[in-house]
Amino acid sequence: MKWCMKFDLNSNKWEPLPKLNHARESCGSFMSKEKRYICVFGGSHNSVERLHFTRPHEGWEVLDVEFPGDLDGKAGLTTLPMWHYPVQIDGIDEDDVLIFGGSYKEILRFNYDTKEI
Numbered sequence: 001m002k003w004c005m006k007f008d009l010n011s012n013k014w015e016p017l018p019k020l021n022h023a024r025e026s027c028g029s030f031m032s033k034e035k036r037y038i039c040v041f042g043g044s045h046n047s048v049e050r051l052h053f054t055r056p057h058e059g060w061e062v063l064d065v066e067f068p069g070d071l072d073g074k075a076g077l078t079t080l081p082m083w084h085y086p087v088q089i090d091g092i093d094e095d096d097v098l099i100f101g102g103s104y105k106e107i108l109r110f111n112y113d114t115k116e117i
Contacts, residue, residue, distance in 0.1 A: 001025060004051075006038070018059045020049055030079040030097055032112060039063075039112070041099075048115075065115050067108065081112075 001024065004017040020040065027043030040060075041048040046067070049060040080098040082089075092098070092109065099108040110117055 004040075017051060018056055021060050021062055022047055022049070028079045028099060028101075030081050033081070033095065041065075063115055065110070065117065067117055 002019040002022070004020060005014045006017055007014055017038075022045035024040065024043035024045050027040050027045075029038060029040045031038050036054060037050050037052055039048055039050045048063040048065045050063055051060050052058065078099070078101040080100075082092055082094050082096045082098065093111060095111055095113050097110045097112060099110055100106075108117055
């Protein structure tokens, strides 16, 4: 599916977003630390897309990210943005997003600022 919606907690309503570049199902997503972007990845396509909330008319941007495996078909991916948690973990930066679930046996560490795994 290429259609996306966001839920506005203030108005208690769903609002449409621009269509994704690639259709997906059971993809993972997260909002950036500064709450300006939403990112989606995996599901039924091996890419990461980002939408800037202040410029939604520009549509989704495909980011140049190389995952160590194929995200295509990795349904049920889950994210854990570390900027929401005040804990210190060796080797994990506060700008990291942990990605796990689907058929991955390990936890991936995605750094939003550097776009590196």
